[in-house]
Amino acid sequence: MLFHGHDESSTNREMIDWYKYKVETIKDAYDKGLKNCQMLAPSIQKDLTKACAEEVTAVIMDEIHGRSFSVLVDESRDVSIKVQMAMVLRVCE
Structure with a gap:
C-alpha cells in the first residue's frame, strides 16, 4: 500500500x-x-507562522547568494472580506 x-x-x-x-x-x-x-490560540499560530517564515527566509537567502532581487507584495480581500496576501520574489542573474 x-x-x-x-x-x-x-x-x-x-x-x-x-x-x-x-x-x-x-x-x-x-x-x-x-x-x-x-492550534487556535493566537500564540501558537504566531509561533507556527514565525517558524515557517524563518525556514522560508533561510532557503531564499541561500538561493539569492548576494545577487540582486526585488519583492512584490499584494494584499487583497475576497468576498467574505478575508485578507489574502501574495508575495513574488524576483532574483536577477
Whole structure:
C-alpha cells in the first residue's frame, strides 16, 4: 500500500478507518487528537507562522547568494472580506 500526499479520497479514508479498527491506540489518538490539536490560540499560530517564515527566509537567502532581487507584495480581500496576501520574489542573474 502506498500513501503519498494529501489524499482525502474514499479509499484513503477507508484505510484510516481499517487501521483505527485494528489498533486501539491509533483509534484513541486519531479520535481524541483531532479535538485537542486545533492550534487556535493566537500564540501558537504566531509561533507556527514565525517558524515557517524563518525556514522560508533561510532557503531564499541561500538561493539569492548576494545577487540582486526585488519583492512584490499584494494584499487583497475576497468576498467574505478575508485578507489574502501574495508575495513574488524576483532574483536577477
